Amino acid sequence: xxxxxxxxxxxxxxxxxxxxxxxxxxxxxxxxxxxxxxxxxxxxxxxxxxxxxxxxxxxxxxxxxxxxxxxxxxxxxxxxxxxxxxxxxxxxxxxxxxxxxxxxxxxxxxxxxxxxxxxxxxxxxxxxxxxxxxxxxxxxxxxxxxxxxxxxxxxxxxxxxxxxxxxxxxxxxxxxxxxxxxxxxxxxxxxxxxxxxxxxxxxxxxxxxxxxxxxxxxxxxxxxxxxxxxxxxxxxxxxxxxxxxxxxxxxxxxxxxxxxxxxxxxxxxxxxxxxxxxxxxxxxxxxxxxxxxxxxxxxxxxxxxxxxxxxxxxxxxxxxxxxxxxxxxxxxxxxxxxxxxxxxxxxxxxxxxxxxxxxxxxxxxxxxxxxxxxxxxxxxxxxxxxxxxxxxxxxxxxxxxxxxxxxxxxxxxxxxxxxxxx
Ligand code: HAM
Numbered sequence: 233x234x235x236x237x238x239x240x241x242x243x244x245x246x247x248x249x250x251x252x253x254x255x256x257x258x259x260x261x262x263x264x265x266x267x268x269x270x271x272x273x274x275x276x277x278x279x280x281x282x283x284x285x286x287x288x289x290x291x292x293x294x295x296x297x298x299x300x301x302x303x304x305x306x307x308x309x310x311x312x313x314x315x316x317x318x319x320x321x322x323x324x325x326x327x328x329x330x331x332x333x334x335x336x337x338x339x340x341x342x343x344x345x346x347x348x349x350x351x352x353x354x355x356x357x358x359x360x361x362x363x364x365x366x367x368x369x370x371x372x373x374x375x376x377x378x379x380x381x382x383x384x385x386x387x388x389x390x391x392x393x394x395x396x397x398x399x400x401x402x403x404x405x406x407x408x409x410x411x412x413x414x415x416x417x418x419x420x421x422x423x424x425x426x427x428x429x430x431x432x433x434x435x436x437x438x439x440x441x442x443x444x445x446x447x448x449x450x451x452x453x454x455x456x457x458x459x460x461x462x463x464x465x466x467x468x469x470x471x472x473x474x475x476x477x478x479x480x481x482x483x484x485x486x487x488x489x490x491x492x493x494x495x496x497x498x499x500x501x502x503x504x505x506x507x508x509x510x511x512x513x514x515x516x517x518x519x520x521x522x523x524x525x526x527x528x529x530x531x532x533x534x535x536x537x538x539x540x541x542x543x544x545x546x547x548x549x550x551x552x553x554x555x556x557x558x559x560x561x562x563x564x565x566x567x568x569x570x571x572x573x574x575x576x577x578x579x580x581x582x583x584x585x586x587x588x589x590x591x592x593x594x595x596x597x598x599x600x601x602x603x604x605x606x607x608x609x610x611x612x613x614x615x616x617x618x619x620x621x622x623x624x625x626x627x628x629x630x631x632x633x634x635x636x637x638x639x640x641x642x643x644x645x646x647x648x649x650x651x652x653x654x
Contacts, residue, residue, distance in 0.1 A: 238354070238355075239348060239354065240346070240348030240353050240354030240355070241353060241354055241355045242353045242355065242356060242538050244541075248541070248550075251541050251544060251550065252357065252537055252541065254386065255359070255386060255537050255540050255541065255544075256339050256357075256359055256537065258382045258383075258385045258386045259337070259339075259359040259361075259378075259379070259382040259535060260337065260339070260359070261382070261385070262378045262379070262381050262382040262385065263337040263359075263361050263378055263382075266335070266374060266378050267335055268335040268336055268337045268361060268363075268378075269335065269336050269337070270336070270337060270338070271318060271321055271322070271336045271337070271338050272338065272340075273311075273314070273317045273318050273320070273321040273338060274311075274317060274321070275310065275311055275340065275341070276308050276309060276310050276311065277308070277309060277311060277316070277317050277320065278306065278307065278308070278309075279297070279299050279307040279308060279309040280307070281309075281316050281317065281320055281523060282297060282309050282311075282312060282316055284522055284523055285315070285316030285319070285320075285491060285519055285522060285523050286312065286313065286316055286489050286490060286491065287489060287490020287491060288490075289430045289431040289434075289490060290431070290488060290489055290490045291434075291488060292312045292313070292344060292488060292489060293312075295345065296312060296344040296345045296346055297309045297310075297312055297343075297344070297345065298310040298312075298343045298344075298345060310342075310343040311342050311343065312342055312343060312344045313342055313358070313360075313489065313534065314338050314340075314342065314358060314360035314362075314534055315360065315362060315489075315491070315516065315519070315532060315534070316491075316519070316523065318336060318338055318360060318362050318532075319362070319364065319519060319520060319523065319525070319528075319530070320523060322334050322336065322362075322364055323520065323523075323524075323525045327364075328364060328365055328520075328525070328526070328528055332364070332365035332366055332528075333363040333364055333365045333366040333371060333530070334362075334363075334364040334365055335362075335363050335364075336361070336362055336364070337359065337360060337361040337362070338359070338360045338361075339357070339358070339359050339360070340357065340358070341355050341356065341357055342355075342356055342357070342358050342534075343355055344356075349506070349507070350505065350506075350507065350542070351504055351505070351506070351507030351536075351538065351539050351542055352507050353538060356536060356537070356538045357536075357537035357538055358534040358535060358536060358537060359534065359535050359537060360532065360533070360534040361375060361378060361379070361513075361532050361533055361534075362530060362531075362532035363375060363530060363531055363532060364520075364528055364530040364532075365528045365529070365530060366529060366530075367464075367517070367529040369464050369467040369468045369471065369495075370467075370471060371531060372464075372468045372471075372494075372495045372515065372531050373468055373471040373472055373475065373477075375513065375531055375532060375533055376393065376472065376477060376497060376533075377475055377477060379499060379511055379513075379533055379535060380393065380477050380499075382535075383499065383510075383511075383540075386540070386544060386549065387544070387547070387549045388501070388540070388543055388544065388547060388549070389547065390501055390502050390503060390543075390547060391499060391500070391501060391510075392480055392499070392500045392501075392502065393472075393477065393478065393479040393480065393497060393498075393499055393500075394479070394480050394482035394485050394497060394498045394499075394500055395468075395469070395472075395479040395480065395481060395482060395485075395495075395496075395497045396453065396454075396481070396482050396483060396484075396485040396486075396495075396496050396497070397453060397454065397457060397461055397462075397464070397465040397494050397495055397496065398433075398453055398486070398487075398492050398493060398494060398496050398514070399453050399456065399457055399458065399461050399493070399494065400458065400460070400461050400493050400494060400517065401493075401518070402458045402460070402461075403453075403456050403457055403458035403461055404453070404456075404493075406456055407451065407453050407456035408432055408433070410451045410456065411432045411433070411435075411436075411450060411451055412428055412429070412432045414449075414450050414451055415428045415432055415435055415450070416428060418446045419446065420435075420443065420446075424438065424443065431490070433486045434486060434488075435447075436450060436484050436486050437484075437486050437488075439506075447484075450484075452483035452484060453483065454481075454483045461494055464494055464495070465494070465495065468495055479497075482498070485497075485498060487512060487514060491516040491518065491519040491522065492514045492515060492516055493514075493515045493516060493517045493518060494514070494515040494517065495514050495515045495531060496512075496513070496514030496515070497512065497513060497514060497533075498511070498512040499511040499512065499535070501539070501543040501546070503543065503546035503547070504539060504542055504543060504546065507539060509536070509539070510535060510536055510539045510540050510543055511533055511534065511535030511536060511540075512533060512534065513531065513532050513533025513534060514531060514533075515529065515530065515531045516530055516531070516532075517529035517530065556585065556605070556606045556607075557585050557586065557587045557605040557606055557607045558584050558585045558586065558607055558608055558609070558649050559576075559579055559584055559585075559586045559587075559607055559608070559609045559610075559611060559645055559649065560586070560587050560588060560589070560601070560602035560605045560607035560609070560610050560611070560628075561575065561576050561586065561587070561588030561589065561610075561611050561613075562588070562589055562595070562598040562599060562601075562602055562610050562611065562612045562613070563588065563589065563598075563612075563613050563614075564594075564595055564598075564612070564613065564614035564615070565614065565615065567618060568613040568614060568615075568617075568618060571613055571618070571638070572588055572611070572613055573588070575611065575613075575623070575638075575641060575642070576588045578642045579642060579645060579646070582642055582646045583646075583650070584645065584646060584649050584650070587605055587607070589601050589602070595612075595614075602628060603628060607628060608627065608628060608629060608649065608652070609625055609626065609627060609628060609645060609648070609649070610625070610626045610628055611623050611624070611625055611626075611641065611645070612624040612625075612626065617635070617638075620635070621637065621638050621639075622635050622636060622637055622638055623635070623636055623638055623641045624636075625641070625644065625645065
């Protein structure tokens with residue numbers, strides 16, 4: 233019997249997995265430079281948190297959650313996204329009682345029972361960032377800038393920022409009604425008709441050409457924004473202009489989660505086909521109250537690490553991932569292996585990436601492994617070297633060999649390797 237990973241799960245192994253860490257670190261660096269602290273919230277939550285937080289009418293809650301009863305009979309759900317859990321965590325630990333906004337970021341897997349396809353998985357990875365407890369439009373722009381700069385630091389150049397406002401409880405209901413009236417007059421199937429009553433904004437997101445054609449003249453939120461929301465939106469755009477981040481107004485951009493208010497945005501990559509969103513976020517000014525907390529207007533984003541891997545591959549940005557092996561040890565015989573392990577450990581402690589041949593490989597096999605490792609130097613220890621209390625160092629790039637006293641080997645190699653790095 234052999235096993236495979238569950239359907240729709242993306243796994244990463246070397247060398248590709250190194251990209252995941254690079255992506256995580258680029259977003260983490262960008263977030264840290266703006267004063268965001270790391271949080272590690274629970275991977276699973278009480279199901280009700282997502283039902284109340286993400287929204288009963290969202291696709292995520294109605295059909296995509298991994299929900300099960302634990303052995304104590306509690307309904308548990310693997311996080312389909314971070315925001316509700318991060319906010320729950322911040323409230324539970326009382327971080328909102330200190331200075332506002334609370335600025336945090338997180339990283340890890342999220343789970344959605346979706347139809348798997350390129351760029352859409354059932355287990356996927358997000359970097360998430362949240363600024364909790366301020367209405368200031370400057371923080372909307374800050375969150376966008378943090379993501380933008382991270383994408384850029386990774387070398388991603390083909391990037392579009394789509395920007396919209398979804399209004400607030402004052403103006404959205406008026407828009408919702410106007411949209412419903414318009415949609416009810418269209419030729420749509422029963423399921424979509426049901427959606428008009430439950431979550432009409434989602435109909436705007438329908439990808440089918442026959443539906444899209446009918447949506448051309450649908451009313452847009454931008455024409456219904458109340459003065460406060462319109463002023464907020466204008467300010468965000470003004471500030472984006474100040475810091476030189478280009479955006480595209482996307483009046484039909486709706487998001488898949490129900491908690492959004494006012495500013496919403498998505499980062500799109502043109503080379504990814506249907507799953508082109510490599511990140512997205514927005515304001516969720518009412519979410520804290522929805523999950524039993526105090527009023528805490530907030531904003532944040534999550535970026536899809538799996539899709540950023542695909543975007544980087546599409547742009548050819550997959551060059552040298554890590555500092556490769558610099559020194560490779562070739563011991564001949566048992567006694568030499570013992571000496572070599574000590575030498576290799578010392579070299580690593582001195583900051584040199586070092587590997588060695590394991591097992592009974594013989595001189596030829598070991599030297600082949602040294603060549604394959606990409607190391608600049610091989611260190612050989614055989615009977616002759618042991619007798620002379622020395623090591624033989626071979627420059628693998630030009631074949632030159634030199635015998636060095638065993639006690640001086642670490643200093644000799646450290647000086648050469650670190651010197652060449654500079
Ligand atoms: P989201 O748009 O659902 O937002 O997800 C953010 C990003 O995660 C997407 O743009 C996409 O790159 C990636 N993603 C989502 N689903 C999948 C999937 N099935 N497979 C691969 N990648 C996927 C949120 O999750 C919000 N919590 C973002 C947020 C934070 N809003 C405010 N704060």
